[in-house]
Amino acid sequence: MNWPRLALANLRASPLTSLVNVVLLGLGTASIVLLLLIGEQLSSTLTRDARGIDLVIGAKGSPVQLVLSSVYHADLPTGNIPKAEADRWASDPRVARAVPLSLGDSYRGFRIVGTTPGYAALYDGQLAAGRFWKAPMEAVAGAAAAREARLQEGSHLVGAHGLVGGGHAHAGHPYRVVGVLAPTGTILDRLILTSLDSVWELHEAGHPEDDHDADHDHGHAHGHAHKSDPLPEAEASHDQEADHAHDDAATGDSEGREITALLVRYHSPLAATTLPRQINAESSLQAAAPASEITRLLQLVGLGLDGLRAFAGVLILTAAFSVFAALYGALKARRYDLAMLRCLGATRAEVLLSLLLEGLLLVAAGALLGFALGHGTMEVLGRWMAASRGVSATGWTWLPAEMVLIIGLVTIGLLATLLPAWQAYRTDVARILAG
Amino acid sequence: MLRLDALTLQPAETCAVIGPSGCGKTTLLHLVAGLLRPTLGTVSVCGQRLDELSVSACDRFRGRNMGIVFQRLHLLPALSVLENLLLAQHLARVSRDGAAANALLDALGIGELARARPAQLSQGQSQRVAIARALVHRPSLLLADEPTSSLDDGNAVRAIELLRTQAQSIGAALLVVTHDRRIRGQLDREVVLGGAA
Known part of the structure; x- marks a missing residue:
């Protein structure tokens, strides 16, 4: 039994809440990944077809x-x-x-x-x-x-x-x-x-x-x-x-x-x-000039994609808020658990990290689901488009923007977990156990 | 305000601190555990003055050298009985020893509950798990806060006996704080607080 296992056990102890959080995060992430992939492949297809034509x-x-x-x-x-x-x-x-x-x-x-x-x-x-x-x-x-x-x-x-x-x-x-x-x-x-x-x-x-x-x-x-x-x-x-x-x-x-x-x-x-x-x-x-007409066209399409991306961003923020609410709400019910951890020898920093770990596990699971869903959907879409439109598109590519997305997700996850974790850090063990 | 002139426990000695509610028994236990710091005077455990330790060092010291059984047992509900014990080993920074944990559960007569969740246990079973968790890392000092308050006469005597024999089996000193007069005469020493003898 160690910290990651304890965090997992805590998440498993409230399966519905954890599932809702992971699915919310996953859907938001998948939407953004899909939009990134579509935008990139659209512009690369357009560019490829105009290759050599000035x-x-x-x-x-x-x-x-x-x-x-x-x-x-x-x-x-x-x-x-x-x-x-x-x-x-x-x-x-x-x-x-x-x-x-x-x-x-x-x-x-x-x-x-x-x-x-x-x-x-x-x-x-x-x-x-x-x-x-x-x-x-x-x-x-x-x-x-x-x-x-x-x-x-x-x-x-x-x-x-x-x-x-x-x-x-x-x-x-x-x-x-x-x-x-x-x-x-x-x-x-x-x-x-x-x-x-x-x-x-x-x-x-x-x-x-x-x-x-x-x-x-x-x-x-x-x-x-x-x-x-x-x-x-x-x-x-x-x-x-x-x-x-x-x-x-x-x-x-x-x-x-x-x-x-x-x-x-x-x-x-x-x-x-x-x-x-x-x-x-x-x-x-x-x-x-194809290049400038493509740019104009992509700007028009881009406005639509940006709108959808903002919507997906709202989904992710909702998920982050849900993670926050879940952890913060559980804090009251778990304050004896946290005090007990301290009695058993955990330091304040370890208790803080254990809550951060729980939040990050949720975010990681949501991100994993989201990336799998986003790339998988793109691949299905790509095969369908290849069959019906002759546009070659695939979900099995990795964009640099996705790295930025991961960093953003981790940041949001940390922010959502920070306040509950800080509360846990400040737990007055003696007062809780005496009460 | 709790005033106590001097109280020293020898290794493997057992002691009951008896007094009415509100006389400071729990405060004394928290002081000994290092969860509270005394405004005056010192607390030493195993020769270590607790006030000389940082908060983190004190947490670690408590985890390694003490085991505590609270009136409310506070078993972690997300973990099984065995996992609760293994977590105590982990937090005490002793090496993971599942065999020892299982042996201890067997000795306490709850070996078959290793995989059960705390929510599935009776009050008596839960208390045995809490005692096992306080002993599984073989501490030098076992602390118990009102271990008998919710038990009938027969079970109260058995619980104290259990604490005493288990502490003895690993050579740990035992300090019990309680308002329960039924345990008088069962431990090596008795200290009465608040003049309610």
Whole structure:
């Protein structure tokens, strides 16, 4: 029998009170841990997906929408831009690398992105099987898209108009999957990539006013040739779609081609001071920096998280007060016990420490429960999000902020225990035993 | 105000201090235990003057050298009978000796209650546990405050006998303070306080 055992025995002697305190502390701690983890993983996911993209150039509109649609593939595009004008900026000396995107179709909820292999390179995307496209209507599937839509080398898929599924299908123009990418843990996993030509071809094909040379050379590397539509009736409703990004892409000739956005990497950080401003001022295009848009977005989300965190803080304070009330309330009933400890040879300091120990054991149990609950919930949430949203998140990480949380919990626990312990320290043994 | 000229107990001597309520018996016991400090005069136990010790040192000294049985027994309710004894060993800073604790409980006829909680015990059983707890670290001085007040005649005599034999078995001196005249003639010496002889 020693002090820790005595403290445990005392806590076990009033199991309901101890349990309530531990559960209160645990819930408060779990809430804060969960909010910390969500906030961190949200920002790290956003940052990871914007890696290597200094600037997005697209149509005028909301800069957040431009970034969301062309970097995170989470919103509708702001519109299309002439490829010729985008090319002008792509060849700007301040630009190290520029990747064009053309959006508009999807397959079972996975966006089909007309681009160059350079897009996969942004995320260090490696081929797990097959090759990149060489001809129009060849596609490469991201890892998650391939797994969930059951795509593999040689599969055929028919793109649907619109980005959320349920749109009109390009039935006569199936893509052929020629490659599958290895998982990267980024948005790339949930995309189906193809050439710009494929997207142009698909959407130019249905327009009667288009080129009528009936050239069926699908292998044409530059895709300049316009094809006649083998299934004219399939395109009947195509033009009425108002919300697509690429409606206008089909109307021009090869010089009038359009893309949805251009992802730009600067040669040097200095470009950030001049290039976006110049684009916004001198052209009909819009330039938005993902980093600053993410920051703005996270500030908005952060306000919500801060509110929830404050609420969790109140939970913890309530728990601390409950610990205080339990120990302080028990003091009167236990004053004979404490006096007896002194008679048996315990010093005042030991009696004080024994009460602190009881408080700290409660806090430790509550914190343990809270951290287990918080991380466990995050892991479950992460698996669910990975399955449904393709966001990679895990509960099995440890944040530096959690160390601060532990220190805070111990401090609060000590404060809650200090007054009862001090009262125990001052116990007048003779008076209590004589009374 | 308690005045006492001189009282000296030899090792293994037993002594009863008898007097009516309010005459200062409990104060005397607290003085001897070092729980109170005398305004005048000194208390020495085993040759150690208690007033020369700091509060903490006095706590430790009491724990090591004395065992106290109070009128209200104050067994720790969160602990089992055996754990109460083991805690006394721990606080007396003697090495943990579960075998000795169990043997002592057996000697007091309550060996089968080692795992029981104090709340499950009868008054008589609780008193035996309290006596065992006061003896388990083999102190030099056993103090008892009104050990017989709530007992009938037969049990009162048996309780005093128990205290006497147990103190003798470990060579401890025994000091009993009481207003109970039934114990007269059972211990080596008697001191009467407050002129109520």
